[in-house]
Amino acid sequence: MNHAKIIAEVETQVNAAMEEATRAIAFHESWRPMAYDGELHKRMGNSYAGGTFVVIREALRREMLLALLRVWDDQQKSLGLKRTFDALRIPAVLNALIVKRVGEHSGSAFDRILAEHIASSCVDYINKAGELFDRYWKRGEASHVMQHLQVLRNTMLAHNQLAPQRITGKDATDDEIEAFYRDTRTIVECLLHAMHATALDMNDTQGVYETYARYFFGAVRGERTEGHPEYHRPMSPL
Template sequence: MSFESDFEKMTTAVKAAEDEIVMAAMFHETWKPAAFDEDLRARIGTSYAAHSFNIVRIALRREMILALMRVWDRSKEAVRMTAIAEKLKDERFFQDLVAKRAVRLGMAASGVEALLTEALDQKRQAVLSLVRKYAEGGPGHVAFKKIKALRDERLAHRQAVDASAARDDPDDKEVEAFYVDSLSVVTFLLSLVLAKAFDLNEAGDVYRHHAKFFWAGARGERTEGHPNYRKPTGE
């Protein structure tokens, strides 16, 4: 298969990864206050509104994990992060990628292609390191397996047999670390493959900022400030 054909496939995959990881960031940063903001949870309290609050919180978490795992799926129709990494390991492919970028930037004859190679290789190695982290034998593989099992058994599909006794669900720290690393790996790929400067961690900051304003007004009907609040009798 020619370089151009391989590069076109990788470009399509990286664009798809960008779409999915942006969705994951939207869901995750909107979910976090609902999970960890004690003032918000106190305002919701034990109210009728709390039921819908919990539905929204669960839905955001579910959709975040589904979007995140679509970046790492291995099926032929998916992004296939591991397949991208395997192709980037190919030195011939990488050198062709550098040459293509050099021509695009008008640097091919300027004697600075070696500097471009060094800069792009740093990003390539960062991608490969993060993918290895979650591959079998890597320090994050156990967490990855937990998140994948949660997606496979309870979110994307519902098993007829309850496997909860045997399943070890990921904790919030494991999911957060996987999320942050996924933002980083896609950020590196956008720069390496698409020559696109888009820091997805900064994008997460934007969605986090927006979420603060959204949740600031949320409260249950038993909390003063809610349109249906009624002061308890006897006060």
């Protein structure tokens, strides 16, 4: 078994997962005001622009779910967390990763302490990510969320099945999908720590796209709301 090759493949998967998770954040944080911002809904009002507003909201939600599910894909030639954890749970591969991460930290007593810290930290991050992965995969306690979203993707989002597969078991709630979104981000963060010693906090990424959305939607209003270029003030009664 070529451990170096396996580690290189896992690194490629983790890098791709970061890209998809970042894309999911961009779509989700752009969609959130359209779904939950009551003031924005009030400004839109009963507007002719409401049709396009709904189309954009649905498109953002669709693209967010597709990006999120690409992180969890199980196709042989695609990005997929299952293959990542299948590899990292092979003791020899994990040891090879630790040796690679430790690098030259193996000489003095201080170097040995540092090497032990790196090794322990690497294992801790992989274990934390693995626990979250197991929660949603197959028979995990929240596996119904994954099943629900995968069926939704396969029958309506990525394909249009004329005789759609029925979802067995309970549907995923909006709160459960939100938790799945956040747990996926945490998995990617942990894997980046373990593989690259990269301390990425995706809350910062979220904050960037929240700011973009706030400035954008701050100007969004219907033609019956003051500030719209086609707004006409109602005539006062005589």
